[in-house]
Amino acid sequence: MKALNYGIDINDSRGNNNNINKGEREDKKMKTTTTINDLTNEMTNLLEKYNFKYDEEIIKNSVLETWRENKCELIEMFENHPLYNGNYQIVLDESFERERDTSVINNFMYFVNNCLNRPKIDFIKKYDMENDNISFYEYKIYNELKDKLNRATYFNNHPDFYSRKEINNAFDEYYRYKEYVCFEYQRFKKILKNLDMKINTRKQMFNMIFIASMSSSVVDEELINQLLIVQENYAGKYDEFNNIEKKFGLKEGMKISRLVNKLCKIYKIDEEKDYNKQFARFSDAINPLSIKRKFVLSVNPIDYLTMSFGNSWASCHTIDKNNVRRMPNSYEGMYCSGTMSYMLDEVSVVTYSISETYNGNHPELEPKINRNMFHMGLHKGNNFMIQARVYPQDNDGKNTNYKIIREIVERVISQCMRVDNLWVVKNSDDECMSQYCDTEGTHYKDYLYYKSYICFNRTISDMDNEPITIGHDPICICCGEEHDNESNLLCEYCEQNKIDCNNCGYEIDRDDAIEIDGNYYCRDCVTWCEYHNCYEVNSDNIFYDVYDYGTICEDALEDGDFYWCEGYQTYMYAINDSYLNVIDSCGELYTYSESYIDNHAMDFLKEMSIEENEDLRNYMQKNHPYVYEKFCEEYIDEYETEERRDEVEKDNKSVYVETKNIA
DSSP: OEEEEOSOOOOOTTSOOOSSOHHHHHHHOOOOOOOHHHHHHHHHHHHHHTTOOOOHHHIIIIIHHHHHHHHHHHHHHHHTSTTBOSSSEEEEEEEEEEOOOHHHHHHHHHHHHHHHTHHHHHHHHHHHHHTTTOOSSHHHHHHHHHHHHHHHHHHHHOTTTSOHHHHHHHHHHHHHHHHHHHHHHHHHHHHHHHHHHHHHHHHHHHHHHHHHHTTOSBOOHHHHHHHHHHHHHHTTTOGGGTTHHHHHTOOTTOBHHHHHHHHHHHTTGGGSTTHHHHHHHHHHHHSOEEEEEEEEEEOOHHHHHTTTOBSSOOOTTOSOTTOTTOOSOOGGGTTTTHHHHHHTSSSEEEEEEEETTOOSSOGGGSOBSEEEEEEEOGGGTOSEEEEEEEESOSSTTTSTHHHHHHHHHHHHHHHHHTOOSOEEEEETTTSOGGGTEEEOSSSOOHHHHSOOEEEEETTSOOOOOOOEEEOOOOBOTTTOOBOOOTTOSSOTTTSTTEEEOTTTOOEEEGGGOEEETTEEEOGGGEEEETTTTEEEEGGGOOEEEETTTEEEEHHHHHHSSEEEETTTTEEEETTTSOEEEEEBTTSOEEEEEHHHHHHTHHHHHHHBOGGGOHHHHHHHHHHOHHHHHHHIIIIIHHHHHHHHHHHHHHHHHHHHHHHHHHO
């Protein structure tokens, strides 16, 4: 892939800076317009958005002052460039000519070859099922035969227990099965061999096409001749390879991607789950394309904080620890403070590309398509700079983006340093990185762990290059102290492992807090609802203790099978303890658990109106017949006796009154 500049041309054909002389450069030099107050406001807004606590004075007077002091030489160097935007950035319009990505082609070839194996796998499964689970593995067949032979031999060795007929039948079964499985196995091998030959021929055709796609995007005469040789060799054996020119629509000048798609439909590869995604990548990889983008070189402090804010990706340096941006993998910001580690050193520059349609002056807030860190040594008296890993690519050092970005940065830095754009590039496999850099701070050292490049400017006289120091201990945005906490912009003391209870405001450890609907509470402000199987906020609920069950909330009391037992004077769970609705002697209806009735059977009957409680009578007759019988004998008889006595006394009083009146 080749980078073509279509912005301001300040180089001659060699890439030298002969179009603008020194005096003109001084006249065109643009001063920085973004102030520390502007940066403070922008940074605090960003930190608030991603839920960091901070001290604004620390941000302004400690973090940004350290950044300005350490980056001052790089800022001055950037101001030399005619495309410097006054916001600590150089913004260019670049056109990227995409080259063929052989790694994508190889990946798709691997995908297709795996899919071509599918008929073989399906056949094996089908064969195994249709033949009563006869295994096609020889050792399994051997074990089956061995079992039958052992059975027949055992019969033969125990003639007292088995008749000659049973012995002969056992041996006959062994020989019949042996003949059967041997025939089936041989048939299977023959079919499978034939299928293997078909699949390998299909793979041969596809691989011819894939190899051709690495140098051309259209079918040429050479590829057609290769495919016709396949037809010549196999058409007599397999009909599918007859007249392939007509079947495949094969003709010179045809797009290879179209040919591949047609073959994939013929062999039903297009029905695979990931086919559309895989084919789209392959099609893009083999078709040259010119892409226009904005390209930014930056020492703006916000760009370091957003260095992992990709358009569809994130990395371990992201400050979006809660994945507010909903990236597929945010790595939980495990090297979050590495952003500030790069920000505060003297050598690190963020480079990235964004959409060409952006026309504002704050590209630091735009989603980054690619990002690449460069670590400069030229402004420190050396003649080199280090190119680190390109994100989000996962084929480190092998993707053409490395060369594109490197050539842009080499051109821009040559313009800033007023030297010829002549560079020698060596990769980290050939050079010991410890000769060129030391490391400090908490950033992820991808320039050591992955392939990186060292770029030497040939026009700067030979010198004893001193190692540059990449990284700086981050400054806590809360207390202003330097720290070594990799996973947070705050030091460990200030880190957000402390949080205020959303209800009472008491400060608690985050690990001890209870999260409900995204808010955190201390354990004194929540109660566990056994019915809903979760914590609930005390201030939003009324809670009830249920005997032999646990605590429940008001909603659970209404939704669940709970009841108030008048006997135990507590709530009960009907699943654990059934209940009866009973009318007492005063005519009031109450609910009692069966366990309470069981434990107080006789006294309970005496207190109830037995005539009006049919369910109670049935329950007692079924579960406590002896108690119920005794109650009927003693209590009801006694009641009837007292009732008759009252009637006699009433009659006697009536007679007495009448006699008295007569007298």
